[in-house]
Amino acid sequence: MVKVLIPCGALGLGYDPAALARGITQKPDIIAIDGGSTDSGPHYLGTGTSKYSRGSTKAEWRELMAARATAGVPLVIGTAGTCGADDAVDWLVDITREIAAETGEHLKLAILKSGQNPQEMAQAFREGRISALPAAPEIDEETFAACSNIVALAGAEQVQAALDTGADIVIAGRTTDTAIISALPLARGCHAGGAWHGAKIGECGALATTSPNSGTILIEFDTTGFTVTPMGAEARATPHTVSAHMLYENSDPYILHEPGGYLDVTKAKYDALDDRQVRVEGSIWVESPDYTVKLEGAKLAGYQTVSLALVRDPRYVAHIQEWCNDIQSRCTSKAKERLDGDFTIELRRIGENATLGELEPDGVAGTEVGVLGIVTAESETLSREVAKMLNPYLLHHPLTEQEEMPTFAFPFSPAEMSRGKIYEFCINHVLELDDPMQAFSLQVEEIGG
């Protein structure tokens, strides 16, 4: 049997300290935590930075390192620093060194990196080793060079290689959410379907229980399946909360693709052991003939400057779409006459349909409308120039020629806010490997006193 303790869904999200402490008393074989995902958008992979504050990350990581020392087992984090790019891994390694220096703890650290070289990816593309997943954007050889970061998602094999070094702590770049949890149970011969399924159930911590905020969950793996036990005092796992987690952020609730194969839970059975523990058996792991890893890449998509104007005059609120369309068209023409380069101007009507746009089934403006002007351009300078040209319109543009000049509200001076470089995800493909470690690098270092 292998016990995996998952403190919470992601480092930086927080957890109930009592639940973590209870988890440590259960004598886990490993502590596994996720460090991120793509869910916060392309900025983090584009820049190789973390979404969470360094202070919060350090505070929680220090607690997890202390819990690890008490338990005397490995601590593994996947997708370090939100995006799992090499720079984000280095960022967490740096924090780890700092903590070890402060506590005087001597540690063996394994660092697994997932960053990919654009030239090698272009070569793999030419060789037909990169293929599209459903709804993938069109790519060509140039796409890889355009990316500021490309990562491959490591699976269980790469995490196992890191654990095999005997490291106290494994800091991994991009991995699948599940691989950090399934790696040890698989290495020790637990049921493969159960290992991946239990890993999926545990990947968001206590989200698969009645008390998601308690964070900590324990998954016990064995040769026929797995058992889910929440560590929060009030938290309960039920067949419903556990099976419903297969829906979460998954386009298919029965199939989960992983490096080397896929998990099929169509025939899984969920049984309550008591009022808070659930036993799951019957999930199947289907090995693929080829070993593939998913790729993620983010590239520069331009430079953005935004402005916010507030329209409160009832007549303008009533005609807000007409007003915005008129400004958009006039300002676009003027900027094209006066400036060189590609740009777009968009005005989103906050309070009417800014969230859903054309899909909004019943957009009705209320007392006021916030008009968010978004200028996206090929350079920082151009985006600021166009945004400054937009300013007089947002301040004074009249609905008709024959009326006194109106004035609208701006909450800030200057009205323009630079968003700097913006990025977009541009790869949704898999890369075929001859050997699981082919696209990954592993190094070991000793840190602390």
Place this chain on the structure above:
Amino acid sequence: MSKLGDIVYKVRSKNAGPFWLTIDVFCGLPEVFQRVSNGLDTDVVASCLQSDADTLKRFDIADLNVVKISIPRPAIQGTVYDRDMHGASFAQIISQIEI
């Protein structure tokens, strides 16, 4: 006729990676699930989301009283014309559908 959102327990929409959106309709009770499963027209769902019915995936899961719908994201997450980074608001579109 009732609005879907008024008869079910909850409608949730989330990203399933940057390129897919998934919407879970938690019906709560088996009889509500049956009503939604029979009454929710996949073509109407696709049309409300301006999505292609051929690429839409639908799962009617009686064990959970859930109808799940997945579509390629209307705008790839975080691109210039994406309005909702986490895909959280698409649930409201489905909630408005008459059953």
